[in-house]
Structure formats: structure tokens, C-alpha cells
Amino acid sequence: MKPAFTRREFLQTSVALSTISTMPSFLHMSASAIAAPGESLGNAPGRPDDRILVVVQLSGGNDGLNTVVPFGEKIYYDARPRIAIRESDLLVLDKQAGIGLNSALAPIKDMYDNGMATVIQGVGYPNANRSHFASMDVWHTGDTRGGRGVGWIGGALDTWQTTRKRTVDATACVCIGREAPLAAGGRNVKPVAFENANLFRWVGSDLHSSLGPTYDKLNREGAPGNPGNPGGAGDSQAAFVLRTALDAQVATDRIRAAVAKGSVTSFPGGALADQLRMVGSMIRAGLPTRVYYVALGGFDTHANQTFAHGRQLGEFATAVKAFYAELEAIGERSRVLTMAFSEFGRRVTQNASNGTDHGAAGPMFLFGDMINPGIVGSHPSLADLDNGDLAYGTDFRCVYASVLDQWMKIDSTKVLGKGYKPAAVISGKV
Amino acid sequence: MAGEFSMKPVSSHRFDEAAASHLLRRAAFGATPAQISAVAAMGLDKAIDYIVDYGGIDAAGLPEAEVDPDIISPPNEEERIAMRAARRQDDQAALDRIRQVRLIREGEDRQQMGDITQWWLARMISTPRPLEENLTLMWHGHFASRHRNVRDSYLMFKQNQFFREHANGSFADLAHGIIHDPAMLIFLNNDSNNRRKPNENLARELMELFTLGEGNYTEQDIREGARALTGYAVSDNDFEFRRAMHDPGSKTILGDSGTHDGDKFVDILLAREACPRFIAYKLYRHFVADVDGEPDPRTQGCINQIATALRRFDFQIAPTLKFIFRSEHFHSEAVVGAKIKSPAELLVGTIRTLNTPVRSLSILSEAMDIMGQTLFDPPSVAGWDGGRGWVNTSTLFARQNLCAYLIAGKLPFNDGWTQDEVAYDPMVLIADMAVPTPTKVVDRLLSLLIPAGVTSQRRQEIVQFVEKNSESIRPGTLVALLLVVTAMPEYQLC
Numbered sequence: 001m002k003p004a005f006t007r008r009e010f011l012q013t014s015v016a017l018s019t020i021s022t023m024p025s026f027l028h029m030s031a032s033a034i035a036a037p038g039e040s041l042g043n044a045p046g047r048p049d050d051r052i053l054v055v056v057q058l059s060g061g062n063d064g065l066n067t068v069v070p071f072g073e074k075i076y077y078d079a080r081p082r083i084a085i086r087e088s089d090l091l092v093l094d095k096q097a098g099i100g101l102n103s104a105l106a107p108i109k110d111m112y113d114n115g116m117a118t119v120i121q122g123v124g125y126p127n128a129n130r131s132h133f134a135s136m137d138v139w140h141t142g143d144t145r146g147g148r149g150v151g152w153i154g155g156a157l158d159t160w161q162t163t164r165k166r167t168v169d170a171t172a173c174v175c176i177g178r179e180a181p182l183a184a185g186g187r188n189v190k191p192v193a194f195e196n197a198n199l200f201r202w203v204g205s206d207l208h209s210s211l212g213p214t215y216d217k218l219n220r221e222g223a224p225g226n227p228g229n230p231g232g233a234g235d236s237q238a239a240f241v242l243r244t245a246l247d248a249q250v251a252t253d254r255i256r257a258a259v260a261k262g263s264v265t266s267f268p269g270g271a272l273a274d275q276l277r278m279v280g281s282m283i284r285a286g287l288p289t290r291v292y293y294v295a296l297g298g299f300d301t302h303a304n305q306t307f308a309h310g311r312q313l314g315e316f317a318t319a320v321k322a323f324y325a326e327l328e329a330i331g332e333r334s335r336v337l338t339m340a341f342s343e344f345g346r347r348v349t350q351n352a353s354n355g356t357d358h359g360a361a362g363p364m365f366l367f368g369d370m371i372n373p374g375i376v377g378s379h380p381s382l383a384d385l386d387n388g389d390l391a392y393g394t395d396f397r398c399v400y401a402s403v404l405d406q407w408m409k410i411d412s413t414k415v416l417g418k419g420y421k422p423a424a425v426i427s428g429k430v
Numbered sequence: 431m432a433g434e435f436s437m438k439p440v441s442s443h444r445f446d447e448a449a450a451s452h453l454l455r456r457a458a459f460g461a462t463p464a465q466i467s468a469v470a471a472m473g474l475d476k477a478i479d480y481i482v483d484y485g486g487i488d489a490a491g492l493p494e495a496e497v498d499p500d501i502i503s504p505p506n507e508e509e510r511i512a513m514r515a516a517r518r519q520d521d522q523a524a525l526d527r528i529r530q531v532r533l534i535r536e537g538e539d540r541q542q543m544g545d546i547t548q549w550w551l552a553r554m555i556s557t558p559r560p561l562e563e564n565l566t567l568m569w570h571g572h573f574a575s576r577h578r579n580v581r582d583s584y585l586m587f588k589q590n591q592f593f594r595e596h597a598n599g600s601f602a603d604l605a606h607g608i609i610h611d612p613a614m615l616i617f618l619n620n621d622s623n624n625r626r627k628p629n630e631n632l633a634r635e636l637m638e639l640f641t642l643g644e645g646n647y648t649e650q651d652i653r654e655g656a657r658a659l660t661g662y663a664v665s666d667n668d669f670e671f672r673r674a675m676h677d678p679g680s681k682t683i684l685g686d687s688g689t690h691d692g693d694k695f696v697d698i699l700l701a702r703e704a705c706p707r708f709i710a711y712k713l714y715r716h717f718v719a720d721v722d723g724e725p726d727p728r729t730q731g732c733i734n735q736i737a738t739a740l741r742r743f744d745f746q747i748a749p750t751l752k753f754i755f756r757s758e759h760f761h762s763e764a765v766v767g768a769k770i771k772s773p774a775e776l777l778v779g780t781i782r783t784l785n786t787p788v789r790s791l792s793i794l795s796e797a798m799d800i801m802g803q804t805l806f807d808p809p810s811v812a813g814w815d816g817g818r819g820w821v822n823t824s825t826l827f828a829r830q831n832l833c834a835y836l837i838a839g840k841l842p843f844n845d846g847w848t849q850d851e852v853a854y855d856p857m858v859l860i861a862d863m864a865v866p867t868p869t870k871v872v873d874r875l876l877s878l879l880i881p882a883g884v885t886s887q888r889r890q891e892i893v894q895f896v897e898k899n900s901e902s903i904r905p906g907t908l909v910a911l912l913l914v915v916t917a918m919p920e921y922q923l924c
Contacts, residue, residue, distance in 0.1 A: 214914050
């Protein structure tokens, strides 16, 4: 039975209407894992009960039009004779508005039906930049002038650290990848980044069994004072590096032990699933991490798009579903909000290679118990284009504002430099 | 101790191997034991002259950078006409084609920037004039612009050559030159600074970050300074003064009134007392000690003396550096071994000190990114923070693993036994030892690599490590020992 729900309109300058939708059925969710919104499951003594944000970056510029499909628009079919998706091949979200999901997103459709997924249509920013690097910088810094300034996540953790007047844990932000993304670098708070937990350590010990123990002795001492000035102030540069070395060993111990435990549920194959499985294991181990950052590439579909795009969407959807199944199984589901974005959408008209070129506005997805389920925002007009591309209806910083203010409880104005009206994506109950 | 904050010259008999090692570490990215001995033998004054007055050292053997000046450029007249026509006709196909071409050019430009980055790293590693590259890097961080925004690798290269040319020369020449530098003018939007609609970006950063420091000017001074800089623009990879855009009227900057142009503006700034003090502060932070926030009064006293010297030497960097390097303060216990190495100092210093193979420049370049110092891409116009900003939970492993890569070839990114095949023979480090015992070898390496020394307990740990693992000091033993020492937290200091 398809649930009926009200589609909410939200434009950047209008006031959010607090219409309450008819919530979709929760029949498929195991009762024990459902927590009332806002109630933390981490109430056992010593367990962190801070809320977690997982950011999923879909790299390459995900083709929003073939992801969240406006099958009611004739222009869509005219502009994409070889790659448009037929209504019969879609998972319909809103028959009246003519919106459906690419069928590769079936796992996300499941989550949507269970009130665990929100689709935000037409997200972008003014003067869209169609360069991967430049636009990604914009999303990472919240600065449309070309990605100047600190990362929005790093900045948020800086603000959190200042507000709570205590240094955040070294693992406050964990990024899976060789280099930490720009978004994660704050002025003071720096992220932990690794491709593979086994590389998040000194690799010299691999070269001979005798090296590890001595390395440990030298790196786990911590700091009383400057070696040249024993008993002196513990705040010398020497003391700082000794302290940081110990922090690093503690972090690597915790992270590697967590990741080694694997997951309790099974995950599909694929790079994103691997990353989210690692994230799940770290959450299960009770790491104090507040933000996790993962990424899936392959969305730059300039040619022969249909199969490749479907495959990437399928990987995205199955990974996120498995992740939430794992969270439910370990009793942490209510703590985690997941947000998926891409650096831009793609052109309305297909190109001559049965693919699409860089565009502007596109959809975002949010997942979790705390989201306002349904579709937010109307689909951008396919007729009234902005420089040939879909015009944005929601500024992405409004989504950041909602996530920061309403979920993370971090003042978005301090992070983004000004007040953005939060998009109506988080349930009013948190 | 009385001498600790004295800028008076240290007595020459104190210039031993340890002092020479410290000087080379701070000025020249470090040096091998043989090089340290040679420099120590020169005596304090000659050693400093040798390192600082590097102009006479022949660097002709270093490879030239292969740079295409036309790899990318703003659309020319023909292209602009085509774009306007396509827009007017709403010819999306044509606009798409134009955008495609642009994206390809930008890709090629990024590729060239990567090549130039590797060229510069190679130069830092092999130059016989290491202070030249050290200073070039310092000026790059001081007059910071970013390829990410400038998006023209040739202009970034041109700027790099400009810094190199004047590295140990006159700061006044650098300040005058930077307002004519195409990369900087583009980065700070001065190419659109015109009399009708002034853009204050360059004027502000010129005062705040390049010459005076915060709090030494008013917003009004910035506005007037921006007017002085109108018309300072770029054309065809070169500076161009656009008279029609320039505001020729009278401006009052820091109390000085006149029909100032950009160069007169710079003259006004150089004349301020705050200027040599600010540059002295920057030199201090780069060569002497990490300073977080406001310096304490005694440190400020040293900085003030450096400022006086800089003014007395008419903004010449070379004699000012000699003044610093000769001082008791520079050689004091509080300074030696108490500064956190930048990623460049760690990478280049490890190779130069231990004479390890260079291995893959592409991996080294990536390591620089991971450690937080992407050449040609500092985080902002304020350059790199430095100091404790370099070392955190993530970068610490990256830094240690970089050393393991250089010494043993262990690739940092692969989870297996993949190794770079070039072997490293470290025996040269102890070649002159008649009887290399574990204790002697450990002490030799610790004095080479850990200038502030280690506690006796930690030293004992390392000696025991050597004794337990080999009967004699073979290349494998030395490699293992180097791996352990470069993985010590203290190795992050210089």
C-alpha cells in the first residue's frame, strides 16, 4: 500500500510551513529499534550520546534528472531521447507531481516508505560553477566565491569546541580516504583521515617484528615536560609532540580495534559499503566521533550513462540501506543522520554520446529517524532554465543550516558566516 | 640565563659541530655529517656567509622547469565574441563546446601545476643553495596566493621565480614587485580594481598580511590604498598599468597625502615603524621559533632588535639573517630543537640529512598534500599557520610513514609488502667510526637527528633496541635504527 503524504514546498525566502504529513507505515521496522525522536539510545554510563552526522559525497556530479525523475514532464523525454527513463521503470514517489526514483534506488525507496528518507529537489547555489574542483570547493566551504575559508564541518567542530570550552577528541571527525576533504579541515580542529584502517598507523613496524615494541615505548610515553628541561612547563613544543604522539596511538588503537570487529549484519560489496561498514563498526565501538565522511565516485557520466549511472546509484542505495540495518541491529540508529550530496547536477538535454554534461542544481538525500520524510522542494522547471541548466530552489547552505542547528545543535550562523533559513528537513521533534 | 635572549653575536669558539648542525637545519633543510663537519670547520662567520650569500654558488646544474606559458589564458577577443554570440542566440550546443574546451585546458593547467610542484620539490632536495629555496618557500607563504583560485600554473611559476630572484635580497623589492605580480593581482581581484568601482582586496592584504600586520592602519587607509592601486592589472601573462582605470586624484594614506600610485603606496608602508617589526616577526617565526599569538616580552625584545637591524640594512634580508644566525639567542638552548618542522623541512630535511634516495616525486608531492603543505596552494592569503598546526593525530602518522618510505622504500599507501626497489645504504653515516658500538652509533644518530636530546631513559630504550637485534652494526641495523629514530615524536622538531 503506497502511503499518501503531503508534498511540502520550500523556497529559500519563504517561511517553512509546518504541515504535518501522514506518516508512512512503520510496519517493516523492528519495534525494538524504534526510539522516539530525540531520545538517545546511548544512555549507558560512559557512552557518548552526541548525535552523529555521516556525509556521503557522490563525486562527479550526479545526474539528478535520472535519479529523481520528473516523469510527468514531456520536456524530459524530448530532451533525452536515448537515456530518459520510462514511468514504468520508475519507483513512483508522487504520482500527482509525476516524480519517481530510478529503480536502482529500490533500497532507498524502502527507506522512504518507512519514513527514513527525504529527497530534497533542486539544491544548488547562485552562479553555479560547473567545474568539479571549483564547485566541490563551494560545497565544502559554503563559500560561493570560490571555496575560500575553512571547511564547513571543520568550522562547525571549531565552533562546538569554542562553545563547550573543552578540546574535542582527536577523532571528532573521521574521514575515510587518503586525504581529508576540504570540508573537514577547521581552523583548530583537524580530522583523522585514512583509506583503510590498517594504514592509520606507523607502517614501519611491518618491516620487522622488532620495530613495533620499541616504537610503542617511544610513542606512548606522553609528556611531562621538555626533555632538556625536566620538570619544566608541559607546554613546550616537545611536550606537545609527545602528547600528540600518545593521542595518535590511542586513536589508532581504538579505530583499528573497532574496524577489526567488522559488522553484525552483512554488507554488500563495493567501496561505499566498505566505508559505511567501517563507520558502523566505529559507532558500535563507542568512538566519540561526531562526523564521518565517506565518498563514492563514478558519477561523471558524460557518455553511455544508463548502465554506469544505474550501477553507481545501486551501490549508493544498497550501501546506505545496509548501513541503517546495521545501525538498527547495534541499537544506534536514532543517533545517526546521513546526508548525501553531489557537487552539481547535470544538463537537461543529453549529449551525443548518450550521456550528460555538467549542470547545476540537483537533489540531495537525507536519511535517519529524525528527518522529515517525503519530498522537500518542487522539481526545478525544465523550461525556465538558468544559463541552460536547472535553476536551484533550495540553497545548499539552508540544508547545512538545518543539519547544524537542528540536529548537531551547533550554531550555523557562526559556521556559515550568516544566517540561512534552515530547510525543513529535520523533524520538529528533535 | 643572561645570553638566552641576547642578540649579541655568539662567541666564535662556541660554533662547534652541534651549532653548525643547528644552523644548517634551520637555514638549509639540514645536512649530512660530512657537510656539518665542513661547515663547522669554516668557523661561525664564514659558515654564515657561505650559507646566506649563496649567489656565488653555481646552481646551473639544476634542471630547468619545462613550463608552457600559454597552457591556459583568459578567453581572447575571438573567443569572447563567440561566447557573446552563443549567449545571445541561446545556442546551448555552442556554449557546451566552449565550456568543454575550457575544462580540458583547466585539466592541462592542473597537470602542469603538478609538474612544477615536483620540479620545485626536486630543486629543494638537490640545490647547492638550500637557503635560496627555503626563503622562496617562506616568501610563497608570506605573499600567499593559490593556484586553486588563480588557475594559471605559468603565472604561479612566474611568481615563484620572482620570489627566488629576490629571496635573500631586498624586502622593499619584494613588496614593490608583488603589486605588479600577475598571479597576485588575479588572486586578490586587483585586475578589476578600477576608479569607478574600487576593489579593496589587494590594498587590505598588502597592509594586513604583507607589510604592517593587523591594527596598524584604518579602514579609511585601505579605501585610499585601493584607489592608489587602481589600474594595476594583467594582460597576456604580464603586468599592465591601465591608465584609464587608475584614479589619479589625491589620496591620504596613513597621513601621507598626494596623488599616490601603487608604488608610492608601498613606499609609505615601508616607511612605517610597524613594517620592519612585522617582517622581523615573520623571519623570527620561520627561522627561530614557533610563536603562537602575542610574543612574550623577551621574545618581542629579540624581534624588535631584528626589526632595527632590518631597517638599518635598508630591508636587505641577507645581512638581517646573518644578524639572526650569529646571535646568542639563535644558538640558545631554548631555541635549538624547539621548533616544529614544516612538512617541507621534514621531507627535504630527511633526504638531505640522511642522503636517502628521492624515490617517486609524485608520491612525495602527495605526501606534502596529506601533511598539509600543498605547494602553490596554501590554505588562504594568510599562508600556512605553521607550528602546532602541522602536527595532529592524522598528520603524525603521515609524517612518520613518509620517513619509512624514504629510508626503507615502504610505500605508505599500500597494505602489503610493496616497496620502492631503490635500496638505501646508510653506512656512510658512520663510515668514519673506527669501532662502531651500539652506544656510539645511537649517540651519533641522536645528535644528528634529535637536536634537543632525549631523556636518558629513552636513549637507553634505543640502545637496547640495537643491542638486542644485532651483533654488529650492519646496513640493516642502521636502517632499523633510523626507522625508529625518525618515528620518535622528537624527530618532528628541529
